[in-house]
Amino acid sequence: MGTLSVSVPDDLREQMIKxxxxxxxxVARKAFEEKVKEVEFLKNIAKKSKLTSQDVxxxxxxxxxxxxxxxxxx
Numbered sequence: 001m002g003t004l005s006v007s008v009p010d011d012l013r014e015q016m017i018k019x020x021x022x023x024x025x026x027v028a029r030k031a032f033e034e035k036v037k038e039v040e041f042l043k044n045i046a047k048k049s050k051l052t053s054q055d056v057x058x059x060x061x062x063x064x065x066x067x068x069x070x071x072x073x074x
Contacts, residue, residue, distance in 0.1 A: 004028075 016024055
């Protein structure tokens with residue numbers, strides 16, 4: 001099994017040390033596995049998409065405008 005070093009802020013590290021019953025390597029490994037599955041799933045969907053880059057940009061612009069309008073109304 002490979003080894004990976006992860007940097008965390010000092011205050012978080014101190015909190016983690018206090019929770020010695022938690023296997024932080026297992027927590028990180030599970031998070032990495034879930035993220036890899038999520039990205040692979042999204043890439044698979046994107047591969048099948050017939051949208052062009054311009055289509056994606058147009059949709060993103062519409063979403064951003066509508067979200068901005070919604071938050072201004074709040």
